[in-house]
Structures are given as structure tokens and as C-alpha cells.
Amino acid sequence: MPASVSESAREAALENVAIWNLRQGTLVRMLVPPTSSEGRAPAEVTQLAAAPASPHIAAGHSDGTIRIWNVDTGDCEVTWTGHKRAVTALRYNRSGAMLASGSQDTDIILWDVMGETGLFRLRGHTAEVTDLAFVERCSVLVSGSKDGYVRAWDLGTQHCFQTALGAQGEVWSLDVHPSEQQLAVGGVSAQVHLFRIGGDTSVAGQAEISVQDTQTKEVLQAEGSVARQAPERVALLRYSPSGHLLACQSAGKALELFRLRSEKEARKHVQRRKKRKQDKASEGDAQQNGAAAKEADTAGDSVLASDLLAPLQVLRAKAKIKAFTFAKKTGKDSTAAVTLALSNNVIESWTVTEEEAKRLRAVEAPGHRSGIRALALSSDDAVLLSAAAGAVKLWNPTSGACLRTIETGQGLCALFAPGNRHAVVGTKEGNLQILDIGASDVSNTIAAHTGPVWSVVALPDGSGFVSCSADHDVKFWEWEVTTEAPAAGAAAGPGARRLSARHVRTLKMADDVLCARISPDGRLLAVSLLDSTIQVFFMDTLKFFLSLYGHKLPVLSMDISSDSTLLISGSADKNIKIWGLDFGDCHRSIFAHSDSIMQVAFVPDTHYAFTVGKDGLVKYWDADRWELLLTLEGHKAEVWCLAVSRGGDMVATAGADRSLRVWQRTEEPFFVEEEKEKRLESLFEADLEEAAAPRQAGPEEQLPGQVGPVLAGRQTLEVLSGAESIVDALELAAAEAERQRVIAEEAAAAGTSGKAPPANPLLLGRSVEEYVLETVRRVRPGDLEQALLVLPFSDALRLLQYLCSWLAAGTQVELVSRCAALLVRLHHAQLLATPAARAPLIRLRQLLRDRTRALKDTLGFNAAAIAHLQRSLKERQQSAMA
Incomplete structure (x- = not known):
């Protein structure tokens, strides 16, 4: 979904993220993800989420990857690989420090944006997760799924404490009002369902909450539903930033806007509805009149969902709407401004008033509108x-x-x-x-x-x-x-x-x-x-x-x-x-x-040939040796056609994803055996993920919100290579320590103990501790947890010794503290049963306490200094105005 900030819009463009200037209709920047280390092309972007009050944007891909981009610099700062299938939901919390993601693999993952790592994984839905929303005042995450249920998750205890029937059939979208008092849910029906959000205190503060406990406090309470005009299912529901409007995008060409009535207006609407019922009841005979009047008195006093929402406008686009977002209002008379992304590669800006909805401008890319x-x-x-x-x-x-x-x-x-x-x-x-x-x-x-x-x-x-x-x-x-x-009538000629x-x-x-x-x-x-x-x-x-x-x-x-x-x-x-x-x-x-x-x-003048297929791949063959030479990945849908240049150094392909891709021959030589190895590695990674996938419990076995201590990441080839590099570094460090010990003993026996031993060129001019620390630091923060999990316990125990020396030197305190916490959590039982681990754990506890306290004091000092500078600047501005 494109996120609008002022006069710019961000939208998914296959595997890239395009940033457009809506007023000028120009492309500002294209965020292009890097190619993986295995040479595979990046997957298609399926979800976008803009961080509040920050130039960062999160992009979820069809292969389960999540990337955090800095829009100002165009850099990809974080890459997470936690989901096994396409990311279908992304949502930041209000501060932007936490990101929740949902996927077709039915899992929900909470990510720490500042720490660049995954916190935990939530499992409970039995179908694709379609939308997520935070309720921060009670530390709750609300999720919707195609299984038809809306689940409320306690982020403190990491379990589902309430399951509500969101809509008839599938739940496609939901959103929480900015005041966090109301939840809107949309599905395949022709209604928008409303829930009142209760729970003034944090559910996480309870001592123990059982999943099967029927006395658990309900946070979501149904308030009714409001009819929509569009016959198609709901595709996206969002409240405006001010909370005065609710926009409902259908799966067709319509976007319906509802105005939220204030409490006073809702009560007036209830009274008018009650009066209409009484007037209608007075038209019957006396007996029916009394029963209808009694029913109007009992049921007419309650506030219904139709009393809270009033239809405002319906925006009808020329093509199907893929996504929308609220933008900054452009005029004093406008009620809202909306940016639409259409299925024909057009971005439109609309302004909405009480009387009409008007299209202001459109950004049309030069590409095709169909396959x-x-x-x-x-x-x-x-x-x-x-x-x-x-x-x-x-x-x-x-x-x-x-x-x-x-x-x-x-x-x-x-x-x-x-x-x-x-x-x-x-x-x-x-x-x-x-x-x-x-x-x-x-x-x-x-x-x-x-x-x-x-x-x-x-x-x-x-x-x-x-x-x-x-x-x-x-x-x-x-x-x-x-x-x-x-x-006729033209001059002769x-x-x-x-x-x-x-x-x-x-x-x-x-x-x-x-x-x-x-x-x-x-x-x-x-x-x-x-x-x-x-x-x-x-x-x-x-x-x-x-x-x-x-x-x-x-x-x-x-x-x-x-x-x-x-x-x-x-x-x-x-x-x-x-x-x-x-x-x-x-x-x-x-x-x-x-x-x-x-x-x-x-290819002209050769027996080499290109083929394209509906699997989205372009393949290069040797027709004499009957073998596959190259597999070119890049298209995100079926590839329907290709064209080869006369010289054979260029081939163009296109298909259902409406993209034209031109492939050019490079000067870099390739070897058929290496390409075969890459294909085998990709198959190995697929088998690795399949083996690591947990067994899915049946309907009779799975409890609502059943969650265990599930890690957020997943094992990939990059994780395994990171773990192997740490193991190699530890082995090299052990060999180097043994070598130095032998050299020292020989020097002492020869009486030349003052001479320094020769340097090991494999350490690249570093000491043993520095070399191992640099190896650990090179592992991506999102993969560090899984890499440490792969480590054998003997290597984990050796790594604990290095953690103590790094903390004693005061280098990379945050990274070392995180490694220590992960190792203790992952190998807790073995560490307790190993006597050799007692001494480094005792030393590590004291060092961690001292170093983290020093960091806390530094942060507090800096925060106080920044607050002092802000006060001084404010006083200067006030004195200048006076």
C-alpha cells in the first residue's frame, strides 16, 4: 500500500519501491533491493508500511523477506528473513520502535526495529493473516485472518487471550481508531463490523492467564455493523489520522468514506431513530401499538453502529483500486485528501468535501496497463x-x-x-x-x-x-x-x-x-x-x-x-x-x-536457445549438448514473450507482470558446474526450511492462540554461513592460542622469551579477540539469533569466554550483551548442567551489570543535555519575540 507523506507517494513497483512527487508527477527515487549472495533476484513487494515521524519505510516481499528502507538516503538498513511465505500484513506501533508482520504462513512476528532483530512469533491462526493493528494502551495486538477470526494477543505473555468472530467468512482488513476505543473489521460481507475496545489497564499485568480460562477479560466487544454500497468484499479499512473518517476500499473500483459522529451527534441520531419507530408503531391497532412502543423504548435507547457512522462520499475510479492512503489536505474546504493506487499502474490524488469527491491529479507511468x-x-x-x-x-x-x-x-x-x-x-x-x-x-x-x-x-x-x-x-x-x-475539395496532386x-x-x-x-x-x-x-x-x-x-x-x-x-x-x-x-x-x-x-x-548463428514459461523463469540452453546453462530470475508472474538481438548479446522478456526486462551479456565468464551448484544450494535451502517447519496441528489438537517459545527468525543459507564463519573463527582462535603457547614454551626453553611470536596472516593483522569479535559483528543482526542457535554447545561455551574478555575491554557492549542474553536463553539447560560454565557466567553477570549501567548513565546524561538545549533554545526564541 502506498504511504503518502505531504506531496510524495510511495508504492510497490514489483521488487522495487518507487517514490513519486504527486504534484510534479515525477519519480523521485527508486529503492532497488540488492541481489542475494546466491545470485537470486529479489522477490516482489507485497506490503508497505511507513514508520510514523521517521523517514523509514518497511517493505514486505513475496518470499517472506522484510526490508527497512531509509527514504532520504535510499539505503536498505535492515533485512529480516522470518516468514516462509509472502508477507501479507505490516504495521508499525505508534512510536515506530516495533513492527508487526503477518504472512501467508499464518504466523505473526514482532520485530524490534531499533535492535534490528525479531522478538517472538505468534501462532494461532489457521489461514493467511490479512491485517494487524496495535492497541498500545493495553499492550495488545489485534490480528485478522482468512479463517474468519479476529484475535487479540497479549504482547507481554505472548498468547491469544480473546478470539472474536470478525465477519461472515474471511476477515480481509481491520483498523483501530486513533483514540484506541474502536475497531473496524471488514470481510466478504456487505457490512463493516465495529467493536468497542475495553480494558483500561494492561492485560499483561495479570499474574497468570490461561488460554482456556473463560474468565479472561474481553477487550473486544461487538457494537454492530454498518451496510456498505459496494457489492464486492472489503479490501482495506483505514481510519484517517485525525480519526474523523473511516475509509473502506472494496475489491472493485469504489472507495467509501464514512464520517464518525461525535457522542452528542450519535445520541441525537438515536433519538430520531426512536421517534421514527414510535411513529411507525402508532399506525397499527392498539395491541400491536403497545408492543411496538414497548420494543422501541427498550431497544431504541442503545447506540448502534449505524448511529456512529454516517456515509460521506463514494469515490469511483476508472480501474480497480489496489490500495489507498490518507494524504495531507490541500484546501480549507476539503474534508479529506486520498491517494489511490490503481491496477492500471496509475496513482490518483482525490480531494473530498461534504458535497463531492474530485480527482485532482494523476501520475501515469509510461508502461503498459495490461500484460x-x-x-x-x-x-x-x-x-x-x-x-x-x-x-x-x-x-x-x-x-x-x-x-x-x-x-x-x-x-x-x-x-x-x-x-x-x-x-x-x-x-x-x-x-x-x-x-x-x-x-x-x-x-x-x-x-x-x-x-x-x-x-x-x-x-x-x-x-x-x-x-x-x-x-x-x-x-x-x-x-x-x-x-x-x-x-474531396483538396488541391490536385x-x-x-x-x-x-x-x-x-x-x-x-x-x-x-x-x-x-x-x-x-x-x-x-x-x-x-x-x-x-x-x-x-x-x-x-x-x-x-x-x-x-x-x-x-x-x-x-x-x-x-x-x-x-x-x-x-x-x-x-x-x-x-x-x-x-x-x-x-x-x-x-x-x-x-x-x-x-x-x-x-x-540465438542467431548459434545453437543456443532461450525459453520462457508461465513459471516466471527465463532459461538459456545449449541445444547441442542438451543442457541448461543459465536460469534468469526476475519476473514476478508468467513470462509470455521474448525477443533476441541479432548479435545475441541482448534478450528482452515480458509477460503478465507488465514489466519489460532487458538482459545483456556481460564480460564475466560463467561456468556450468557453478550454476549447477547454485541450483543445488537453492534446493538444499528449500529442503532445510521444509525440515525446520513445525508440524501443523489438526483442528482437534490446536488450541486458540497456542504459542510456545518460538523464535522469530528462520534458518537460511546466510544463517548457516554466518554460523560456520563463527565456528571457523573460534577454531582458528583456538589454534592460534595453542600456537602461541607452543612458541612461548620453546622460547622459554631457549632463553629468548622476550621475543614476540610471528604474526598469523590469517588473522589479518588483528589479535585473536578482535578477529572473533569482527566475525560475530559481520553476522546480520536479524540472523544472529538463528546463527547462535546452530552453534554446537562446545563452541557456545568457548564464545562465552570471549564475551567476558570483550566486556572487560569495553568494546561493542550492546552486541556483546545481546549475544550473552541469546546464548544463556538458548543453552540454559546445558549451561546449568555444565560445571565449566559456572565461572564465566558469574564473571559475565558482574561485567554485564557494570557495562550496561555505564551505558544507561551515558544515555541519561545525553538525554538531559538535549533537554537542556531545547529549553535554552525555547527561551531564546521567546526572548527574541518579546
């Missing part, structure tokens, strides 16, 4: 054409700038004409649209087919092209230039000349034609049919030559190598097959993707 179905590169690789529903766009593939936009039909395939000044696009309506690139217009539209045009391919001599369609026809076209007659195409001949097929390719030598024509076969014909006579059988599902794409000897086909059965065009034999069948293969293409 990209076709790509084509010009012969000089200087222009990239992309076709989608309603528009064709021309791009500079080097800079990424959008050069032109031409409105067309729903393009399915595209091709540049010779000279690169025109292009032909095949549409879903069956038309061939010839585009004049210089004029940015459609110069000619030919009703070529009665079904969708699935493929267009140029003739090798450049004289024309071939189109194939779902109407079972393969048609041959020749380029021609037509001259239009002058318009030559008419405008336009490029067109003339139909030459037709090849009738028995089924839908999905793809057509012509061998570069102009000898053969290959067409793939809906019956999963590939038919090969001679180009000159259209006489049948070969029939290629083998695919179990239709072949969606194919290509022929530059030497006209190999044909590669990609099918919906997830396999690619490499065929020889001399005898039609299948050289190899390879299981290439985990979903349908949408397009394949040879």
Missing part, C-alpha cells in the same frame, strides 16, 4: 516494440525510455517491416494492423483472419510475411505501397503513400494454427497445430514434407536455427524438444519449466 503479449526488436536492435491490449509501445532497449505509444487492438504478435519504419501487429480480432512508426499511427488495418492471429513471421528475402490464425489458415502476404486519392500488404496465397490446415516459422534458407515452413503436432512443408510448393509427433499438449512456440538444421519446440506439456530438419528425428526431449512454455528462440 504484454508480444515483443519484437528492430533489425539494428535500436528499438524494441511491445504489444498489449489496446496499445503498442516503442522503447529504447538501452536506456529503457518509452519512445512512442500507438493505440491498437489487442496485439498477440508483432514484426518489424524492412527499414524499421513500419511494423505489423496481429490482433485477437483477426486483423493485421500496419503501424507507421514515424507518424505514431495505424496506417492500415487488414481484415486478414476470422480468428485470433497467433503468429507473424517475415520471409527470409524481406518481400513479405506469413500469418497464422485460429481459423485454420496460414496466409502469405507481400509488401506493397498504395497511394490514396486526394480528399499526388495522394499520400502508405505501406500495405497484399494477400498472395493460403495454406489450409485441419486445426488451429498456433505458430509458424520459416527456415532461414527459405526452404521449409513449419506450423504447429492444436492437435500437438508440427507440420513441415516446402515453401515453394507448399508440399508436405515432415510431421513431428511427440508433444502431449499443443506446441505454443518454436524456432529454427540459423543454419536451418535444428528446430526447437516449446509446449504446454512443459517440455522442449530439439528436432533435426533433415529426417524429422527428435534429438532430445527436456523437461524445461514447471509450467507451460510460452516462447522459444534461437
Whole structure:
């Protein structure tokens, strides 16, 4: 969800976070996450949350990663890996020191923003967590889930003490009023449910609270529901910062605004409702009149949810609303200002008054509004054409700038004409649209087919092209230039000349034609049919030559190598097959993707090939050795099309995520064995997470809010590598200490004890203590807990000895204190049963107390100094004004 601050908006842009200036409509900064150490591309951003009164913003990703960005500097300051699946909810507390995250893995994690670490994990929901909200006056976290329940969690005892039925079916969003007296919940029903928040004292202050205790104090008390106008489910609920408005975003194009009545207005509304009931009851006979009057007296005095909320305005956008946020009001008469993020890549600013809702401005990115179905590169690789529903766009593939936009039909395939000044696009309506690139217009539209045009391919001599369609026809076209007659009343002279195409001949097929390719030598024509076969014909006579059988599902794409000897086909059965065009034999069948293969293409003058599929991957193959060379990750949805440059040093891909990605060959060499090792490491990490995942309890076993001592982080390859580096450092330190002891004994025996031993180059010029401390410091704070958990107990005991020496020297007191607390908590039972641990623990207790007290005194002194400076500055300002 984009968070609005003054005149800027922040929104998710696939794996990046874009910051826009709404008034100028310009991109201020793009926050790009770094590539992982394993070379994997960052995952898509699924949630955003802005820290209050801070330039930081939290971004949750589809792989469970959470990153904290500094908007002013553009730096990623913190990276957490705690969830196993996509992050679906993020919420800061009021001070911004704590962040709560929910995920599709049904877990809730509390993160310490200042300490850059996870605090604990809450488990109790049985479906995806959809929203979170803090109630700080009673130290409670409220969560909503698709399991239909709203749970209240005590952050002190880390358990769920109340479960309420939030809505009929699934709970999709909730929010707490800024006064923390009211909770709004929305789900799949046509109502917004309200709860009153009780509990003036902290529930965490109770001595013991049992999960099954029926006497537990209820914090959430149902107040009723308010009807909505939109028929779709609730997507997002948020109170305005002032608390006067409640905005309800539906899953469609509507955003409903409700005004919260004051207590006095609510009472007046109750009295009017009571009077209407009494007037209605007086119309019946005497007996019914008395019963209705009695009912009005008993039920009419209570304040209902409809008395608290009054409909204000309904904002209707032109596309589906993906997210919204309240912005700073722009005028004195406006009631509120709202920023919308739409599904067609548009950000809109609205101002709302009592009378109307008006759109002020919009930020439209130059990209497509729907999935990209076709790509084509010009012969000089200087222009990239992309076709989608309603528009064709021309791009500079080097800079990424959008050069032109031409409105067309729903393009399915595209091709540049010779000279690169025109292009032909095949549409879903069956038309061939010839585009004049210089004029940015459609110069000619030919009703070529009665079904969708699935493929267009140029003739090798450049004289024309071939189109194939779902109407079972393969048609041959020749380029021609037509001259239009002058318009009536215009001066006599030559008419405008336009490029067109003339139909030459037709090849009738028995089924839908999905793809057509012509061998570069102009000898053969290959067409793939809906019956999963590939038919090969001679180009000159259209006489049948070969029939290629083998695919179990239709072949969606194919290509022929530059030497006209190999044909590669990609099918919906997830396999690619490499065929020889001399005898039609299948050289190899390879299981290439985990979903349908949408397009394949040879690199010119080679037997290397690229494939893209619905699994979102781009793969690079060696068709001679039949092995995978590279796997390119980056797309966040299905990849539908690709285009390879003439030199083979650049490939462009696009698909359902509406992004165009250009991949360029680098000078850095790669080795096939290393790529295989990376793939094996990714599989190992997936198996590691699966093995570490706890067994899910069944409905009869799982108690509401059942929580154990669950750590916030999760084991990853980075965690294991951090633990291994600590173990290696401890072993090196032990070996170095033994080496120095042996050298000292030999020097004492030789009578040269005053000579310093030679330095160990592995320590990089540091002492043993400094080397181990630097190794521990390099582990990310979010991974330190899991890394220490992986350590063997013997290494943990050795690390305790170093903690004492570091505290005695007064270096890295905060890090050392955190390590000490983690080691004692993780290995508490073994430490109590180990006599050798008694001495370092006693020493550690005194050192920790002294060092932390000194830090506390320093912080108190600094806080007092800052308060003194603030008072002095305030006094100077007052004296200057006087």
C-alpha cells in the first residue's frame, strides 16, 4: 500500500519501491533491493508500511523477506528473513520502535526495529493473516485472518487471550481508531463490523492467564455493523489520522468514506431513530401499538453502529483500486485528501468535501496497463516494440525510455517491416494492423483472419510475411505501397503513400494454427497445430514434407536455427524438444519449466536457445549438448514473450507482470558446474526450511492462540554461513592460542622469551579477540539469533569466554550483551548442567551489570543535555519575540 507523506507517494513497483512527487508527477527515487549472495533476484513487494515521524519505510516481499528502507538516503538498513511465505500484513506501533508482520504462513512476528532483530512469533491462526493493528494502551495486538477470526494477543505473555468472530467468512482488513476505543473489521460481507475496545489497564499485568480460562477479560466487544454500497468484499479499512473518517476500499473500483459522529451527534441520531419507530408503531391497532412502543423504548435507547457512522462520499475510479492512503489536505474546504493506487499502474490524488469527491491529479507511468503479449526488436536492435491490449509501445532497449505509444487492438504478435519504419501487429480480432512508426499511427488495418492471429513471421528475402490464425489458415502476404486519392475539395496532386500488404496465397490446415516459422534458407515452413503436432512443408510448393509427433499438449512456440538444421519446440506439456530438419528425428526431449512454455528462440548463428514459461523463469540452453546453462530470475508472474538481438548479446522478456526486462551479456565468464551448484544450494535451502517447519496441528489438537517459545527468525543459507564463519573463527582462535603457547614454551626453553611470536596472516593483522569479535559483528543482526542457535554447545561455551574478555575491554557492549542474553536463553539447560560454565557466567553477570549501567548513565546524561538545549533554545526564541 502506498504511504503518502505531504506531496510524495510511495508504492510497490514489483521488487522495487518507487517514490513519486504527486504534484510534479515525477519519480523521485527508486529503492532497488540488492541481489542475494546466491545470485537470486529479489522477490516482489507485497506490503508497505511507513514508520510514523521517521523517514523509514518497511517493505514486505513475496518470499517472506522484510526490508527497512531509509527514504532520504535510499539505503536498505535492515533485512529480516522470518516468514516462509509472502508477507501479507505490516504495521508499525505508534512510536515506530516495533513492527508487526503477518504472512501467508499464518504466523505473526514482532520485530524490534531499533535492535534490528525479531522478538517472538505468534501462532494461532489457521489461514493467511490479512491485517494487524496495535492497541498500545493495553499492550495488545489485534490480528485478522482468512479463517474468519479476529484475535487479540497479549504482547507481554505472548498468547491469544480473546478470539472474536470478525465477519461472515474471511476477515480481509481491520483498523483501530486513533483514540484506541474502536475497531473496524471488514470481510466478504456487505457490512463493516465495529467493536468497542475495553480494558483500561494492561492485560499483561495479570499474574497468570490461561488460554482456556473463560474468565479472561474481553477487550473486544461487538457494537454492530454498518451496510456498505459496494457489492464486492472489503479490501482495506483505514481510519484517517485525525480519526474523523473511516475509509473502506472494496475489491472493485469504489472507495467509501464514512464520517464518525461525535457522542452528542450519535445520541441525537438515536433519538430520531426512536421517534421514527414510535411513529411507525402508532399506525397499527392498539395491541400491536403497545408492543411496538414497548420494543422501541427498550431497544431504541442503545447506540448502534449505524448511529456512529454516517456515509460521506463514494469515490469511483476508472480501474480497480489496489490500495489507498490518507494524504495531507490541500484546501480549507476539503474534508479529506486520498491517494489511490490503481491496477492500471496509475496513482490518483482525490480531494473530498461534504458535497463531492474530485480527482485532482494523476501520475501515469509510461508502461503498459495490461500484460504484454508480444515483443519484437528492430533489425539494428535500436528499438524494441511491445504489444498489449489496446496499445503498442516503442522503447529504447538501452536506456529503457518509452519512445512512442500507438493505440491498437489487442496485439498477440508483432514484426518489424524492412527499414524499421513500419511494423505489423496481429490482433485477437483477426486483423493485421500496419503501424507507421514515424507518424505514431495505424496506417492500415487488414481484415486478414476470422480468428485470433497467433503468429507473424517475415520471409527470409524481406518481400513479405506469413500469418497464422485460429481459423485454420496460414496466409502469405507481400509488401506493397498504395497511394490514396486526394480528399474531396483538396488541391490536385499526388495522394499520400502508405505501406500495405497484399494477400498472395493460403495454406489450409485441419486445426488451429498456433505458430509458424520459416527456415532461414527459405526452404521449409513449419506450423504447429492444436492437435500437438508440427507440420513441415516446402515453401515453394507448399508440399508436405515432415510431421513431428511427440508433444502431449499443443506446441505454443518454436524456432529454427540459423543454419536451418535444428528446430526447437516449446509446449504446454512443459517440455522442449530439439528436432533435426533433415529426417524429422527428435534429438532430445527436456523437461524445461514447471509450467507451460510460452516462447522459444534461437540465438542467431548459434545453437543456443532461450525459453520462457508461465513459471516466471527465463532459461538459456545449449541445444547441442542438451543442457541448461543459465536460469534468469526476475519476473514476478508468467513470462509470455521474448525477443533476441541479432548479435545475441541482448534478450528482452515480458509477460503478465507488465514489466519489460532487458538482459545483456556481460564480460564475466560463467561456468556450468557453478550454476549447477547454485541450483543445488537453492534446493538444499528449500529442503532445510521444509525440515525446520513445525508440524501443523489438526483442528482437534490446536488450541486458540497456542504459542510456545518460538523464535522469530528462520534458518537460511546466510544463517548457516554466518554460523560456520563463527565456528571457523573460534577454531582458528583456538589454534592460534595453542600456537602461541607452543612458541612461548620453546622460547622459554631457549632463553629468548622476550621475543614476540610471528604474526598469523590469517588473522589479518588483528589479535585473536578482535578477529572473533569482527566475525560475530559481520553476522546480520536479524540472523544472529538463528546463527547462535546452530552453534554446537562446545563452541557456545568457548564464545562465552570471549564475551567476558570483550566486556572487560569495553568494546561493542550492546552486541556483546545481546549475544550473552541469546546464548544463556538458548543453552540454559546445558549451561546449568555444565560445571565449566559456572565461572564465566558469574564473571559475565558482574561485567554485564557494570557495562550496561555505564551505558544507561551515558544515555541519561545525553538525554538531559538535549533537554537542556531545547529549553535554552525555547527561551531564546521567546526572548527574541518579546
